[in-house]
Amino acid sequence: MNNEDNTIRLAKRVAEMVPCSRREAEIYIEGAYVTVDGEVVEEPGARVAPHQHVVLAPDATLLEIAPVTILLNKPAGADPLACLSPDARSADAKRTRFLSRHVRNLTACLPLENEASGLFVFTQDFRVARKLVDEGALVEQELIVDVDGAIADNGLAQLNQGNGKVSWQNERRLRFAVRPPKPSLISKLCADVGLKATAIKRQRIGRISMAGLQPGEWRYLQGYERF
Template identity: 35%
Template sequence: MTEPVRLSKRMSELGLCSRREADEWIERGWVRVDGIIVSELGSKVLPHQRITVERQAAAQQAKRVTVLINKPVGYVSGQAEDGYKPAVTLITADTRWKEDRAPTEFHPSQLRSLVPAGRLDIDSVGLLVLTQDGRIAKQLIGDDTSIEKEYLVRVQYSKPGRLPDADLKRLNHGLSLDGKKLLPAKVRWLNDDQLSFVLREGKKRQIRRMCEAVGLKVLGLKRVRIGRVMLGDLPPGQWRYLRPDEQF
């Protein structure tokens, strides 16, 4: 017999919302199980039971914004640390990209519950996603995500000559970090000192540690793509909204 699971967990598994959103909707009486409103937190359901949400929940979710920033060096992705500012402090009316064509109007209330969906190191630059939408966060950083992230990486080889082809193959599929084998990557030379990395995971300082393992020193790292969403011409330190027609 299948074990019951928490309603909020099941809603997240179905891609309806994040667990936090689910708990909020349950408390507000916006969730039905087999047509009956369930408003008690911690309620459990069986996998075959039908879960629906009221229109108010969908309307609230539609108002949630997702922001794309071209993060410069010196900003942390999440909470402030060691005196460094978080990337969310870059989001003001003045720093919105003038060419942003999204119809959304900026309001400071959008900064509430705006969290990074993935991270960029303090000394890395490029595309960073901040979102209020639990579905997007789960899509980008959930355990089962398969969304590619592409980086341009400027490197310096610590030995004479060029990186051997065998080591390039190891970067593609053959390295382990912290005792765990990495997922296959797509790594190729763009020119004499720049590599393209395409990853489907994001361990802490992963690219820098991968490069160290084959004798490469990273001089610069820039994320240029997450799934189908490109950094494009977004200037450093500026931001824009994810448009309704864009999907990762």
């Protein structure tokens, strides 16, 4: 139905213009193939007036938009979701067309404490969510932990009693390669052996590392990559 100002939904305008079904028009719009007065609009419900210039890109496709998984190098203290701006994509991620729907309906997998940094995963893919959320306790995580203090006698052996391996990288840095515990428990484990964890960075989840991502950068998980 037309409004008093004579505007209509963009999906209706595209459906009449192509012509195509209303659902097909929505797919074109959500895929960022439609511009209004030269600007990409990704909302099928956006209102357009008769005088506005609506164009469907010549390479527009009706292929459904695949769910994405996003890998973020989260800075300490940062809100992970707030980091997912288009400008924060890595150079590799910019080879994939960014859609606003890529940062909607995301599941945060294996969250980090606010003051921890490193690899953070968001996904729209139920298969990734099942792997990292439902079966997350079975996936190894690698964390680098900066510490202060003197470790207790047999402290390293105590840290290695869990389901994983802990080793020194240098005199002030430990490497944890563990399944459980969660990163939120690392500080407590360190405290139990006389150490204070001053910084925690997650380097890897399963087979996926954050190699190449600068703090605050993110990229898409590629089709060939598996956790």
